[in-house]
Amino acid sequence: MTVQPKRVLLVDDEEKLLESIARRMKVLGLEPLTATNGISAIEIAMRNSIDMAIVDLQMPDMNGLVTITKLKEIKPDLKTVLLTGHGNDKVKQATESLNTLYFEKEEMGDFWRFIKGLDTNGKVVVIRPSASNGGTSGASGGGSASSIEIHSQRDFAGAPYPQTSPTTPVDRAGIDTPLRIFGETAVMRELRKGIERVTPLDCPVMLQGENGTGKERIARHIHSRSRHHGQRFLTVDCENLGSDQFVRQLIGYGQNDLYEAIRSQSGMFSAGQVGSLFFDRVEAMPLAMQAQLVGIIDAIDRSKADGGQNTATDIRILAATEIDLNERVIAGKFDPALYDRLTFFKFIIPPLRQRKDDIPLLCSFYLRQFNDEFKKPVESIDPNVIEILSAYPFPGNVSELADIIERAVILADGTTIEKRHLPERFLKTGIDAIALPEDLSTLAQLENQYILKVLDITGGNKSKSAEILGISRAALWRKLKNIKADAAPSPESIPQP
Incomplete structure (x- = not known):
């Protein structure tokens, strides 16, 4: 006799989030039905038999509480769960009166443990943090055979899961990194909102942005706020994967495959459980290893679907790139299967020159940070300095700005950072140092022209140019390669060492 999968209505x-949750529920053997608003949810409930509804609180026109009320009018014994980003006592009381389980989205780190599926008695089993872990008590839905069961926090296999608190993560890879420091312009607020939504979801995330935009810092933030935060954060610079020695160190001298290295915990994976594996500059990963990474991601998904019994593959994959990988896919230089898996959630981090209103905020943040670090009495930054920095294109982005403020704090002999505390490139000609032709049509062209101007001034010395630009020599080489490919300048326009 074929068992009909339980239907879960997701609202x-x-x-994007809805699609991700629905896809994972299919893996868990459930039949998800999706709606993007309360009215659509009610229409679906009237046409279909559903066993459970998971509803977001904040929705336009009809909020989650009203939606649940209407759904229960259609089916009074429907098991319901309310999800909210910021709950309060009134919301909790309302869920109790509706006999509804209540979940804050901060608890979404356990979302893939949230639905276990069906037990032998045909009950929908919901797993949530225990009350001792700051969780709220939910309605059990009564004692009928189809009721929701509330368990203490545990993993798919039923084994105890380490208690964590999303408000006080301990990141062994580094300090907690709140994303507010990246800026308060509209584009950065939207970026931060998107990142915070996917942070607890335990799925791959792709970060795209120029060198110095803070991709690794964001990746570490995602790690620090996930259920893996007590485990290792391991960064792999894919530009080093062309070195046989580095590959041997990464996967171990007795292994030939990245997946086997993770499974057997050899090489760099032998020092303890890796929670998040961050592939920086993933565009440089060799094609053979790209295929291995596809296998790793699929193995991680299978492990979760099977109950998470293979702890060695209980890893979150994060990746970063400085380019549009779709162009590499079209050119046959990047595995399309890996592209699909990595870019299900993709975030583009804009360069600092495109959000200059964030520069004063970032200056203030780094001033406080380095003031505390170096025990200096610096209290302010001269407005003229802010004006100079706001006119600068920042080829090294946020990382370059941080270096400038760090240097200025060290050099400051009073309570204010002044122009004389800026690097030499600002002192010689000030803003004139970046004066460019007026007919430039894009900011990317402005950056390219500035890089070529610095190379010309240094006589083609790439090490000196990289130092002036505030970027690494490798980053300078990449930018020059892009300049040659995109702008196609004459050979004479790019000085040689």
Whole structure:
């Protein structure tokens, strides 16, 4: 006799998030039905038999509480769960009166443990943090055979899961990194909102941005706020994967495959459980290893679907790139299967020159940070300095700005950072140092022209140019390669060492 999969109605106005949750529920053997608003949810409930509804609180026109009320009018014994980003006592009381389980989205780090599926008695089993871990008590839904069961926090296999608190993560890879420091312009607020939504979801995330935009810092933030935060954060610079010695160190001298290295915990994976594996500059990963990474991601998904019994593959994959990988896919230089798996959630981090209103905020943040670090009495930054920095294109982005403020704090002999504390490139000609032709049509062209101007001034010395630009020599080489490919300048326009 074939067992009919339980139908779960998912209601959330975030379509990308909805698609992700629905896809994982299919893996768990459930039949998800999706709606992006309360009215659509009610129409689906009237046409279909559903066993459970998971509803987001904040939705336009009809919020989650009203939606649940209407759904229960259609089916009074429907098991319901309310999800919210910021709950309060009134919301909790309302869920109790509706006999509804209540979950804050901060608890979404356990979302893939949230639905276990069906037990032998045909009950929908919901797993949530225990009350001792700051969780709220939910309604059990009564004692009928189809009721929701509430368990203490545990993993798919039923084994105890380490208690964690999303408000006080301990990141062994580094300090907690709140994303507010990246800026308060509209584009950065939207970026931060998106990142915070996927941070607890335990799925791959791709970060795209120029050198110095803070991709690794964001990756570490995602790690620090996930259920893996007590485990290792391991960064792999894919530009080093062309070195046989580095590959041997990464996967171990007795291994030939990245997946086997992870499974057997050899090489760099032998020092303890890796929670998040961050592939920086993933565009440089050799094609053979790209295929291995596809296998790793698939193995991680299979492990979760099977109950998470293979702890060695209980790893979150994060990746970063400085380019549009789709162009590499079209050119046959990047595995399309890996591209699909890595870019299900993709975030583009804009360069600092495109959000200059964030520069004063970032200056203030780094001033406080380095003031505390070096025990200096610096209290302010001269407005003229802010004006100079706001006119600068920052080829090294946020990392370059941080270096400038760090240097200025060290050199400051009073309570204010002044122009004389800036690097030499600002002192010689000030803003004139970046004066460019008026007919430039894009900011990317402005950056390219500035790089070539610095190379010309240094006589083609790439090490000196990289130092002036505030970027690494490798980053300078990449930018020059892009300049040659995109702008196709004459050979004479790019000085040689």
